[in-house]
Amino acid sequence: MSDRAYYEDINIKNEVKLRQLISKLPRYxxxxxxxxxxxxxxxxxxxxxxxxGCFFDYIHEHIPQFQEMDIVDYPVEFLDDITPxxxxxxxxxLKYYIKDGVSHTNDSRGVxxxxxxxxxxxxxxxxxxxxxxxxxxxVSMPKIHDKNIVRLDVDEVVQLLDQVESGDRLTDRQKxxxxxxxxxxxxxxxxxxxxxxxxxxxxxxxxHDIDFKxxxxxxxxxxxxxxMVYFSDEVREAIDDYLDxxxxxxxxxxxxxxxxxxxxxxxxxxxxxENLVKKYSRLVTGVKNITPHKLRSTYxxxxxxxxxxxxxxxDVLGHQDVNTTRRHYAAIDEDRRKLAAKxxxxxxxD
Numbered sequence: 001m002s003d004r005a006y007y008e009d010i011n012i013k014n015e016v017k018l019r020q021l022i023s024k025l026p027r028y029x030x031x032x033x034x035x036x037x038x039x040x041x042x043x044x045x046x047x048x049x050x051x052x053g054c055f056f057d058y059i060h061e062h063i064p065q066f067q068e069m070d071i072v073d074y075p076v077e078f079l080d081d082i083t084p085x086x087x088x089x090x091x092x093x094l095k096y097y098i099k100d101g102v103s104h105t106n107d108s109r110g111v112x113x114x115x116x117x118x119x120x121x122x123x124x125x126x127x128x129x130x131x132x133x134x135x136x137x138x139v140s141m142p143k144i145h146d147k148n149i150v151r152l153d154v155d156e157v158v159q160l161l162d163q164v165e166s167g168d169r170l171t172d173r174q175k176x177x178x179x180x181x182x183x184x185x186x187x188x189x190x191x192x193x194x195x196x197x198x199x200x201x202x203x204x205x206x207x208h209d210i211d212f213k214x215x216x217x218x219x220x221x222x223x224x225x226x227x228m229v230y231f232s233d234e235v236r237e238a239i240d241d242y243l244d245x246x247x248x249x250x251x252x253x254x255x256x257x258x259x260x261x262x263x264x265x266x267x268x269x270x271x272x273x274e275n276l277v278k279k280y281s282r283l284v285t286g287v288k289n290i291t292p293h294k295l296r297s298t299y300x301x302x303x304x305x306x307x308x309x310x311x312x313x314x315d316v317l318g319h320q321d322v323n324t325t326r327r328h329y330a331a332i333d334e335d336r337r338k339l340a341a342k343x344x345x346x347x348x349x350d
Contacts, residue, residue: 014042021049026074051117084138159284187242194235196299199292
């Protein structure tokens, strides 16, 4: 595989996985995935295929008239026979079930995602006049309770980067590898905290994606679009230090252009970055479960507090809907509103 084909290779692997999942669905399902391809990522389609597989497995096992033939042979007309009550029973089943000896659970977010996939599936065939009913619109979406956004405090960011540099709280075993990875790890953590890019965007970076003239990096967003994201001199310094080391490393075939390398001199994986974030964050945050996505939230929080511009935050983070960004940072809006009370005085004290 050539370095240039990194993202193409990911898409090919996802397409193979998607076809495997679709092969277990009713044959007409392929039309749905062809129809949504222009507006969805390959990862989204995989999630839809998995969720639809759960649905058809359920009705095959629990609704008598669907047990008489294999799932792949179901005609599209079968969709008209499923009632809203049966869909509600399916959603309730999803909260806890056992499949192939393995127990599965879904919280309200998981149930909502599966209903959203089913609604999209029904809506497609209803609009194509291939079915007469759409029972999913009569089923209410589960209520989602807002979660507190986990992020690093300012002092925790400082402590985290200090620990990456020093490694003095690491175990003896971890310290053996720390000297080999310290400069790389500091560059990765500084980049994630200083730009808010996704971990998948980070590992996909090539050396030639860096534009030191403008302090920017070219990244591949969800859906395949390329954008420039800009960074501070602090981030530039960390990347520059790592590049001095990177140029001395002979990368394995297929990874010669990759910016960040693993200890095996291959392009670093998402899992490896997740593990190193977990390793260092545990040294400074106590009970907080910090992931690369939480570093992204930390960046978004800091940017919003400094600028108050939710549209800028949404654009930099690559959110397609600004309302997604607004929901995430609503707590900061509340803090800003409380702050307003300090600036208005009706009577001045002598």
